[in-house]
Amino acid sequence: MTMSAPALELRAVEKRFGATSILRGVSLSVGVGERHAVIGPNGAGKSTLFNLVSGRLAPTSGSIRLHGTEIAGAPPYAINRRGLSRSFQVTNIFPRLSVFENIRCAVLWSLGYRYSFLRPIDGLGDVREKAERTLERIRMTARRDTPAGVLTYAEQRALEIGVTIAGDANVLLLDEPTAGMSRAEADAAVDLIRTVSDGRTLVIVEHDMSVVFDLADRISVLVYGEIIATDTPARIRANAAVQTAYLGTACHA
Amino acid sequence: MTRGGAEVAVAGAMPHRERAPALRRHAAWWLAALALLALPYLPGLASDFARSLLTQMGIAAVFALSYNVLFGQTGLLSFGHAVYFGLGGYAALHLLRFINQGLPVPLPFVPIAGALGGLLFGILFGAVTTRRAGTIFALISLGVGELVYAATFMLPGLFGGEEGITASRTRAPLLLGIDFGSQLSMYYLVVAWGLLAAVLMYAFARTPVGRLCNAVRDNPERVEFVGYDPQRIRFIAFAVAGLFAGLAGGLSAINYEIVSADAVGAQRSGTVLVMTYIGGARHFAGPVLGAITITWLQIGLSGYTTAWLLYLGLFFIAVILFVPGGLAGLLLMHVPLVKAPGFVRLLGTYALATVPAVIATAGLVVLIEMSYRLATQPELGTRMRLLGIPVDASTAASWTGALAALILGFVVFRATWPTVAAAFERVQAASPSRSRLPPS
Numbered sequence: 001m002t003m004s005a006p007a008l009e010l011r012a013v014e015k016r017f018g019a020t021s022i023l024r025g026v027s028l029s030v031g032v033g034e035r036h037a038v039i040g041p042n043g044a045g046k047s048t049l050f051n052l053v054s055g056r057l058a059p060t061s062g063s064i065r066l067h068g069t070e071i072a073g074a075p076p077y078a079i080n081r082r083g084l085s086r087s088f089q090v091t092n093i094f095p096r097l098s099v100f101e102n103i104r105c106a107v108l109w110s111l112g113y114r115y116s117f118l119r120p121i122d123g124l125g126d127v128r129e130k131a132e133r134t135l136e137r138i139r140m141t142a143r144r145d146t147p148a149g150v151l152t153y154a155e156q157r158a159l160e161i162g163v164t165i166a167g168d169a170n171v172l173l174l175d176e177p178t179a180g181m182s183r184a185e186a187d188a189a190v191d192l193i194r195t196v197s198d199g200r201t202l203v204i205v206e207h208d209m210s211v212v213f214d215l216a217d218r219i220s221v222l223v224y225g226e227i228i229a230t231d232t233p234a235r236i237r238a239n240a241a242v243q244t245a246y247l248g249t250a251c252h253a
Numbered sequence: 254m255t256r257g258g259a260e261v262a263v264a265g266a267m268p269h270r271e272r273a274p275a276l277r278r279h280a281a282w283w284l285a286a287l288a289l290l291a292l293p294y295l296p297g298l299a300s301d302f303a304r305s306l307l308t309q310m311g312i313a314a315v316f317a318l319s320y321n322v323l324f325g326q327t328g329l330l331s332f333g334h335a336v337y338f339g340l341g342g343y344a345a346l347h348l349l350r351f352i353n354q355g356l357p358v359p360l361p362f363v364p365i366a367g368a369l370g371g372l373l374f375g376i377l378f379g380a381v382t383t384r385r386a387g388t389i390f391a392l393i394s395l396g397v398g399e400l401v402y403a404a405t406f407m408l409p410g411l412f413g414g415e416e417g418i419t420a421s422r423t424r425a426p427l428l429l430g431i432d433f434g435s436q437l438s439m440y441y442l443v444v445a446w447g448l449l450a451a452v453l454m455y456a457f458a459r460t461p462v463g464r465l466c467n468a469v470r471d472n473p474e475r476v477e478f479v480g481y482d483p484q485r486i487r488f489i490a491f492a493v494a495g496l497f498a499g500l501a502g503g504l505s506a507i508n509y510e511i512v513s514a515d516a517v518g519a520q521r522s523g524t525v526l527v528m529t530y531i532g533g534a535r536h537f538a539g540p541v542l543g544a545i546t547i548t549w550l551q552i553g554l555s556g557y558t559t560a561w562l563l564y565l566g567l568f569f570i571a572v573i574l575f576v577p578g579g580l581a582g583l584l585l586m587h588v589p590l591v592k593a594p595g596f597v598r599l600l601g602t603y604a605l606a607t608v609p610a611v612i613a614t615a616g617l618v619v620l621i622e623m624s625y626r627l628a629t630q631p632e633l634g635t636r637m638r639l640l641g642i643p644v645d646a647s648t649a650a651s652w653t654g655a656l657a658a659l660i661l662g663f664v665v666f667r668a669t670w671p672t673v674a675a676a677f678e679r680v681q682a683a684s685p686s687r688s689r690l691p692p693s
Contacts, residue, residue, distance in 0.1 A: 054478065076477035086478055094471035097464075105468045108461050109480030115489060117462035124461075167479060 005068030007032045007171050007201035008053065008084075013062035013072075015048055015225075022048045024225040025062070030171075035202040037212045040222035046205045047089060049222065050175050053203075054086040055079040066171065081109060085169030089176040089205075091156045095149030099140050099159055102148050104131040106166035131166065137196055138162040154185045161192060171201045178208050190214060213237070221245070282452065289444045293437055304436040310548045311443040312504045315450045317528040317540035319497035324526070325534030326458055327490040328470030329383075330391045333398030334498055334525050336378070337371040339517030340401070341499025342506040343412060344370025349420035349507060359428035364446050364503035371499015372492060379491035384484055386473060398522055405514040417513025433507075443504050450497050455537055457493055466490045524551075527565070531572045533579025542580045560625045593684040595676065602676040606669040613662025619644060619655035 008030040015023040022045045030036045038046050051057040053064055055076035064072040071079050094102050104121070107130045121127065135141045138158045143151065148159055161177060177193060178186040190211055193204070206212050212219060213233045220230040223245045229236060236242055289311075293304045316338055323329040345367035352358050382393045405412035412418065423434045431438055457463045465486050468476050473483040506512045515521065524547065532543020547565070554561040576583050590596055622639055623646035635647040644651050 056474075075482070077480050077482050080478055080480040088475075092472065092475045092478075094468045094475065096471050097467055101464060101467070105465055105476070106479040108465070113461045115462050115481075115485060117457060117460040117489065117493075119461070120456065120459050121461050121464055122459060127461075163475070163479065 005065070006030055007034070007067060008203065009063075009065040009068075010053070011063045011065075013049075013052060013064060014060045015045070015052060015057065016060045022225055023052070023059075026222070026225070026227055028220055028227060028230065030201060030203055032201055033199065035197060035215055035217045036204070037216035037219045038203065038205050038222055039207075039209070039212055039219060044222045045225045046222055047175060050086060050173050050203075050205060053079075054084065054173055080167070080169065083169050084171040084173065085164045085167055086173035087160045087164040087175055087177060089179060091153075091160050093148045093156060093159055093163060096147055098145050099148055099151070099162075100131060100135065100144045102159055103134045103162050103166050104128075106163045107131050107134065110167035110169075134162050134166045137165070138192060154181060154189075157181065157185075157189065158192065161189075161196065165196045169200070172197055172203070174202065174204045174206075176205055176207060178206065178211055186211060282448075286444075286448055289448070290441075293440055301436045304440050306548070306552055308436065308440045308443050308508055309552065310545045311440070311447045312501050312508065313525075313528060313544035313548045314541040315447045315504065316498055316501035316525050317532065317544040318451060318454050318537075319494045319501060320525045320529045321534055321537075321540045322454060322457070322466075322490055322494040322497070324529055325536075325539070326463070326470065327466040327487060329386065329487060329490070330526075331394040331522070332391055332519070332526070333394035333396075333401075333522050334494070335519070335521035336398055336401045336517050337375050337495040337498035338502035338505070338521065338525075339405075339512065339514075340374045341367035341371035341495075341502030342512040342516045343418070343502075344373075344499065345503030345506040346418055346420050346512045347411075349422065349425070349510075350418070352426075353420050353424045357426050360422055360425040360433050360507065361428055361442060361445075363422075363425075363507050364442075364500050367503015367506065368496050368500040371502060372496040375492040375495015375499070379488050379495065383487035383491050386469075386483070386487065395519075398517070398519055401517050402514060402519065405517060412514065413512075415514055417511050417516075419511045422507045422510055439508055443508070446500060446504055450500055451541075454493075454497060458537065462486060462489055527569050531569060531579055533581030533583075535578060536581035536585060539579050539581035542584075546580065558622065558625070559629065560621050563621060563625075590680045590684050593680045595680045595683060599673075599676045599680050602669070602673040606666060606673050609662045609665035609669065611662070613659050613666055615640065616655045616658030616660075616662060619651070620659065623651060623655070 006029045008028070010026055010028040013023055013026045014021070026045075026049060038049065040046055048057065052059045052072070055071070055074050055078065058073040062072065063070060066079065066082055066084055069082065071082065071084075094105065097105070104127060107127055111124075111126055111130065113124065113127070132141070135144060138161060140155065140158060140162060143155060148156065151159060157177065157180075161174070164172060164174070174193065178189045181189060186208060193202070193215065202215075204212075204215065206215075216233055218230060219233055219236045220227050221236065221239075221242050222228075228245055229239050229242050231239065292298060292307060297303065298307065316334075319337075320331070320334050323331050323334065345363050348356075348358070348363055348366040349360075352360070352363070378397050382390060382397060385393065406414050422439075423432055425433075433439055433442065458466070465476065465481055466489075468479075468481075469483045469486045469490075476483045476486065502512075502516060505516070528543035528547045529540045530543065531546060532541065533539030550561060550565050550568070554564060558564070572579060578586070590599070619639055619642075622637065623635075623644065626633060626635065626637060626646055636643065636645050638644070644655075646652075
């Protein structure tokens with residue numbers, strides 16, 4: 001790990017399922033502290049890209065480096081321990097656990113408790129404080145003891161982000177965090193994402209273009225498994241190739 | 254903030270409470286300990302038969318609690334948990350045999366050998382079987398169960414085959430002058446180890462790994478993305494469950510002074526699953542309730558009727574269909590309602606519905622008993638007394654009467670149900686549980 005290493009660096013990453021090529025040589029570099037959005041039409045491979053980076057899938061070939069360390073093919077928990085945390089497009093929480101327990105499970109490793117079964121969890125003050133702080137940040141303190149499975153959709157999305165940020169990962173991957181939300185809910189979610197990603201590296205997949213242009217420092221456009229452009233929001237908006245390939249046709253803007 | 258009655262009992266969703274003084278916080282444990290100490294002196298329980306029944310209930314409770322570390326806590330459905338009970342039993346019995354030959358270890362320590370045996374084999378088999386969850390895990394557990402059962406016949410020197418191996422629990426050095434010859438002292442030994450095991454399992458559920466077991470049960474994939482390997486969590490839960498199953502097996506070994514192949518068999522694995530499910534896997538005390546109920550059915554009911562297994566099966570099916578939360582779930586559903594207006598009326602409707610339910614059940618029992626008598630014990634004749642009523646299985650009147658009771662009772666029972674449901678909903682709506690929620 002060197003000072004100059006980007007937070008996340010992908011080189012010629014390919015993913016094939018049988019004969020089908022989903023990602024065809026993706027290269028991407030995200031600097032430390034950058035907010036980076038990945039956009040592209042449905043089926044472009046955005047979710048596959050996240051699955052490769054977070055360890056849910058192993059790439060067929062290519063290199064993925066997190067702060068200079070190769071992580072391609074490593075299991076999710078190993079990547080998470082190195083400081084990368086992700087959220088899911090379809091809410092992926094612990095439905096029978098309370099909101100507080102959801103968050104608490106997500107802070108344990110970061111505080112060094114590993115596979116501890118000799119100390120009562122309620123006695124761990126640092127765990128409780130960190131979980132309470134995370135609850136405040138996602139504004140869910142009032143829902144502390146509610147089972148996650150009975151929360152409203154927007155609340156579950158907020159909890160999803162809470163579980164993702166609770167362990168203080170310095171690289172966050174958010175997969176369509178505002179999908180299915182009303183305008184007001186999405187605005188609140190963007191505010192939340194802006195606060196929680198402050199001082200961290202953020203990679204976000206999002207269909208809502210107002211969210212993307214509002215939040216991102218740079219944008220990558222993924223079309224049919226290839227990145228056709230990476231640039232600032234203003235230049236992406238003006239890019240003719242992007243317009244024909246994506247913005248003009250998909251019409252989310 | 255609203256909360257359904259059933260969710261209050263969800264493990265892991267316990268409301269946060271300010272820490273009360275230790276004595277009050279542990280009041281339930283102290284009460285349970287006192288009750289267990291007094292139990293064998295209560296009227297009707299002061300006989301060797303009753304004390305033996307209580308002892309077996311205690312052993313079954315430890316076994317079922319250990320099963321729930323897998324099932325309720327970690328979401329692992331095992332069809333082979335008796336392996337760890339049985340192998341723990343063999344370990345304890347072998348130690349007891351060495352003690353019989355002069356090894357200076359007092360009897361109360363023998364169950365430790367059972368626990369270590371269960372732990373050892375839990376680690377051994379768990380390392381392989383917990384690599385997968387869900388259906389694959391369930392099937393592998395079944396395979397391991399059959400494998401170990403077969404091994405007990407292939408290694409007669411160690412396991413004694415079908416006859417099993419025996420030892421004497423009285424030929425051991427005394428500790429504090431107790432010789433454990435009586436059923437009463439055996440009962441107290443089970444209470445001591447059982448309470449310790451229950452406290453430890455309760456505490457385990459409240460450690461970081463214990464909570465992560467709940468998380469693995471709910472969503473193993475997400476666990477991987479918060480830094481934990483769900484395989485490792487499952488493995489730890491499996492080893493812990495093996496340890497306490499082995500302890501129960503060790504207690505059983507010294508209680509009966511014999512361990513045979515059926516201790517590791519599929520039937521015992523099935524029984525512990527039934528106990529845990531009927532008692533209620535979502536609450537810590539559920540498996541204990543299930544163990545008490547099923548042991549009573551096994552030992553109490555089998556003295557009255559040869560059809561007891563059929564009743565057990567019917568009971569199991571009824572619980573699965575109508576009381577998915579088990580007995581503990583059923584009881585806990587009513588706890589927040591006790592102080593609500595209309596609760597007494599609710600109990601009244603229960604009593605009302607119970608009358609036709611009892612009549613229908615009585616009709617069913619008579620039908621089953623007459624069928625059983627004709628099919629399996631024709632040599633005893635067709636006349637019998639059921640629940641004090643003389644019945645003759647050769648007369649049409651007996652059959653039509655029983656059938657009529659079953660049908661009529663069932664129809665009336667169904668007719669009372671809307672009244673019961675309405676009363677329940679009214680009490681739940683008026684329940685003060687909303688205002689009793691802990692401060693956030």
